[in-house]
Amino acid sequence: MNWYMVLLKIDPNHTEEAVQHLRKLQKNPMPDINLNYSYYVFGTWDACIWFCADNHDNAMNFVQKYIRNIPWVTDTYALPTTTIKEY
Numbered sequence: 001m002n003w004y005m006v007l008l009k010i011d012p013n014h015t016e017e018a019v020q021h022l023r024k025l026q027k028n029p030m031p032d033i034n035l036n037y038s039y040y041v042f043g044t045w046d047a048c049i050w051f052c053a054d055n056h057d058n059a060m061n062f063v064q065k066y067i068r069n070i071p072w073v074t075d076t077y078a079l080p081t082t083t084i085k086e087y
Contacts, residue, residue: 008070033062035050
């Protein structure tokens with residue numbers, strides 16, 4: 001499984017509503033996708049999601065079908081990631 005991070009921009013007038021949608025996502029929203037964490041972040045982006053997928057196509061399908069369709073999510077930036085070290 002490959003690791004991915006998706007950064008999200010959220011309409012500041014609807015942050016709590018968008019976060020409620022993130023909280024309702026299932027651990028396995030589609031085959032071969034495993035959600036691990038969702039976080040608030042500071043700066044240019046408002047939140048992020050860490051997940052695993054079996055391949056890049058499934059990762060991008062998940063982002064397009066589930067994340068970009070969350071109301072008040074105005075932008076996403078998806079990155080494949082790799083572990084440097086587990087502490």
